[in-house]
Amino acid sequence: MNKQVKVLVIEDDPYICELIILYAEKSGYKVGIANDGMMGLEMFYENPPDLVILDIMLPEMDDWEVCKEIRKFDQTPTIMLTAKGESYDKLKGFDLGADDYLVKPFDPNELMARIKAVLRRTNPMLDANExxxxxxxxxxxxxxxxxxxxxxxxxxxxxxxxxxxxxxxxxxxxxxxxxxxxxxxxxxxxxxxxxxxxxxxxxxxxxxxxxxxxxxxxxxxxxxxxxxxx
The missing domain is CATH 1.10.10.10 (Winged helix-like DNA-binding domain superfamily/Winged helix DNA-binding domain)
Structure with missing residues (x-):
């Protein structure tokens, strides 16, 4: 990978955050954590990441709103995490510009594979050989x-x-x-x-x-x- 990819995780569950950090850093990514939507947007604007992982059920601002705000600013790829598996939620997420969707509980190895696939699809320069x-x-x-x-x-x-x-x-x-x-x-x-x-x-x-x-x-x-x- 030609540079360290920055991943912003906007998630209020500390266990899930720790799990993502463990696997993402092992995969060579640099990870930032925000525990609510407002904090997530502040971190996004201050230091734009290469990819965002969003939890739908966030305090203060849900990730539908976060995704809308991100899309106003940039085309940064996003992966949504949710405990809901209904097709309505998936369609709504994709309509708002989400690039992928993963239902909790999830296999962290699958999440890493999804991250790699989304990065390869949206910005091949990030996942290129040196x-x-x-x-x-x-x-x-x-x-x-x-x-x-x-x-x-x-x-x-x-x-x-x-x-x-x-x-x-x-x-x-x-x-x-x-x-x-x-x-x-x-x-x-x-x-x-x-x-x-x-x-x-x-x-x-x-x-x-x-x-x-x-x-x-x-x-x-x-x-x-x-x-x-x-």
Whole structure:
């Protein structure tokens, strides 16, 4: 994982909090705990996490309200915890923007798996391997360094993340819209052609003519990082 993922747990049951801390820290996550909705929102605004775990039955403010407030501010992925299993509660949670839903009592290993799946789906950069090595090319996402033909190449963050994402999915085609959502986020309101501009700059810095790999344009669709399979 290229950086320590921050998880905010908004839950008033101390036993559940301790259980989540134990398993989450073992999985490499940094955990913050809030015991009510108001405290949870304060912690969220002060130090935005990468993922939020919410309990529906919270004192002062239930997690329906917390989820609404978070969605006004950001698209941070959320997993809801509840003792209720009715489909109405699940549908309401998803309508408010929750990414997943887990009914108590739950297996903490399942919660860790859900966290990993949600992070992978919503922000692949958080669940990425640190280094990709190919002939003539090394990408170190942790250090934000690219080495091409043994020379360090300076790439701005978005160019770096775009190159990393494409190269970590070799020979897979992505549309411009998919790349915008993965790298710039779902709430990006700029021109989709910004992807073309970033691809052009990457090619200018790394070239696009070696026999091992290349960033290839798929006309009318998007791009892929083509790797020679031989």
């Amino acid at each position: 280094i990709i090595e190919l002939p003539m090319l090394k990408i170190d996402l942790q250090q934000y360094k690219v080495t091409y033909e043994k020379q360090e190449i300076v790439l701005p963050p978005k160019e770096m993340e775009l190159l990393y994402f494409l190269s970590s999915h070799p020979n897979q085609v992505f549309t411009r819209q998919q790349l915008l959502e993965k790298i710039w986020g779902l709430d990006f309101e700029g021109n989709p052609r910004t992807v073309d501009v970033h691809i052009k700059r990457i090619r200018e810095k790394l070239g696009n003519s070696n026999s091992y790999w290349r960033v290839k344009t798929i006309r009318g669709v998007g791009y892929k990082f083509e790797v020679d399979k031989h």
